[in-house]
Amino acid sequence: MLFRRIYQFLIVYCLGVVGLLTVKYAAGLSNYVIPGLALIFDTAHRMLAGYFLDVLNTLSVTVLGQMISIFMAFFVGIIGRKSSWAGSFIKVMAYNIQAYPIVALAPIIFILLGDGFLSRLLIASMICYFPLLLSVLGIMASPIKDIEHFYIATGRMRWQLEVKIRAFENLNKLTTVIAGSATLAMAGTIVAEFIAADQGIGYSIRIALYQSDLARILVALFSIGIIISVYQGILETVGEQMKTKWFAPKGGDLI
Amino acid sequence: MRFECRGLTFTYPEADNPVLENLSFSMAAPGFNAVFGPSGVGKTSFARILAGGNSGPGGNALIYEGISTILYSYNQERLPGWANTGSHLEKVCPPKNSDLRKELVKIFKVDSLLGSRFSQLSMGQQNRMNLIRYLIQNFDLLILDESLANVDEALRETIILAIKEMFPTKLFLYISHNLMEVARFCKDILVLSRPGKNKGAVVVQGQNYETGYTADPQAIDRSLLEIMNAV
Numbered sequence: 001m002l003f004r005r006i007y008q009f010l011i012v013y014c015l016g017v018v019g020l021l022t023v024k025y026a027a028g029l030s031n032y033v034i035p036g037l038a039l040i041f042d043t044a045h046r047m048l049a050g051y052f053l054d055v056l057n058t059l060s061v062t063v064l065g066q067m068i069s070i071f072m073a074f075f076v077g078i079i080g081r082k083s084s085w086a087g088s089f090i091k092v093m094a095y096n097i098q099a100y101p102i103v104a105l106a107p108i109i110f111i112l113l114g115d116g117f118l119s120r121l122l123i124a125s126m127i128c129y130f131p132l133l134l135s136v137l138g139i140m141a142s143p144i145k146d147i148e149h150f151y152i153a154t155g156r157m158r159w160q161l162e163v164k165i166r167a168f169e170n171l172n173k174l175t176t177v178i179a180g181s182a183t184l185a186m187a188g189t190i191v192a193e194f195i196a197a198d199q200g201i202g203y204s205i206r207i208a209l210y211q212s213d214l215a216r217i218l219v220a221l222f223s224i225g226i227i228i229s230v231y232q233g234i235l236e237t238v239g240e241q242m243k244t245k246w247f248a249p250k251g252g253d254l255i
Numbered sequence: 256m257r258f259e260c261r262g263l264t265f266t267y268p269e270a271d272n273p274v275l276e277n278l279s280f281s282m283a284a285p286g287f288n289a290v291f292g293p294s295g296v297g298k299t300s301f302a303r304i305l306a307g308g309n310s311g312p313g314g315n316a317l318i319y320e321g322i323s324t325i326l327y328s329y330n331q332e333r334l335p336g337w338a339n340t341g342s343h344l345e346k347v348c349p350p351k352n353s354d355l356r357k358e359l360v361k362i363f364k365v366d367s368l369l370g371s372r373f374s375q376l377s378m379g380q381q382n383r384m385n386l387i388r389y390l391i392q393n394f395d396l397l398i399l400d401e402s403l404a405n406v407d408e409a410l411r412e413t414i415i416l417a418i419k420e421m422f423p424t425k426l427f428l429y430i431s432h433n434l435m436e437v438a439r440f441c442k443d444i445l446v447l448s449r450p451g452k453n454k455g456a457v458v459v460q461g462q463n464y465e466t467g468y469t470a471d472p473q474a475i476d477r478s479l480l481e482i483m484n485a486v
Binding site: 146147149150153154156164165168169246 | 306326327328329331332333334335336337347385388389392
């Protein structure tokens, strides 16, 4: 799982670089517009270690922001799963807010909170929170009738059991959504750093952009890709291990 | 202990015709009774309405005397998959029914399956396992909606006879498409006919055989004919 993610990224990255080089040589562009391979390697040699540290800095905010989002999404999703007034209100609100591009709110957050750690964390959390919330709400609000019936009929149903049944029955979906939200959280953090921060890979990309240094940007993208692939691979592996532990071993499907 | 239905009519929201129309009958309890009828006649709807009690859609049309706890079990119910079936049964078993659980596990021939997850069982095994967890609960009326589907005939007979012997004070409503089984083992058989046939609901007497019975072919034929005429 982990290595497959990295291979996939490397293939896409190489294709992108090859595409750029094709444009460069086809249009006869200078190194200033699109750097050649030698310049990219030279920049990588100089900047890669620093960029990896920057990405790790960004990743730390991403992981924290994603954890907050997951916690919040489950908290609100569990409260909002009921078809009560509060549940319906939460669902309608979540659907409406997620339709709004949260990134557009980033300047307000920077004006109010400044350009420190908290702003980055808040934007990262907000960007991956709403898609997560919608998935969790959808899962938690859908009864698994053929399992829940017995517990309801015999008066044994508790909210913890209800949540456990619904989470277990949708474990595949939840794992996929949580792994996918890592990309959103990373994008949110980078956007936050890009707009106004003084650290992280987003900040480094902004400097490279002001210097019109595409080689640096490509190296930064490489380090982001490798680290987010590893992070998503780890999330998926953890999800797989949970499924293996929880689910019954299968003898193989006949059809 | 008695259970009566007076003029029960039920129409699903947005449906044009009622699924149950002016249904009236009375059944003495306890006993192993049945609901029989062709597919789509409203047996499951009727069972679900019964399970809802007086507070359900049946409302005042249903009269329960001495029946307070009603349980409804149906084919295709599932146990959660995170633990083996044995631990699920233990968890939902009231402490005083622990011996009953062990006995049922033996009679239902699922003792070798207690270490397996529910999804690993065959459909017949799943239905037997599901029925055990209902039988170990406290109930006055248990509705068995195709709860023994996919179980082989010999074992089904063993199970039905054991239930009748072990729960003589309870009322059961067994929904099945097996005409012979219903005629042989059930006491009162509520036969539902399709709406529009103007037959309404008819209660036919079954042979109500118990353990060690000797079958009377003529009597069974009589019950079968009565049921078929009522459909």
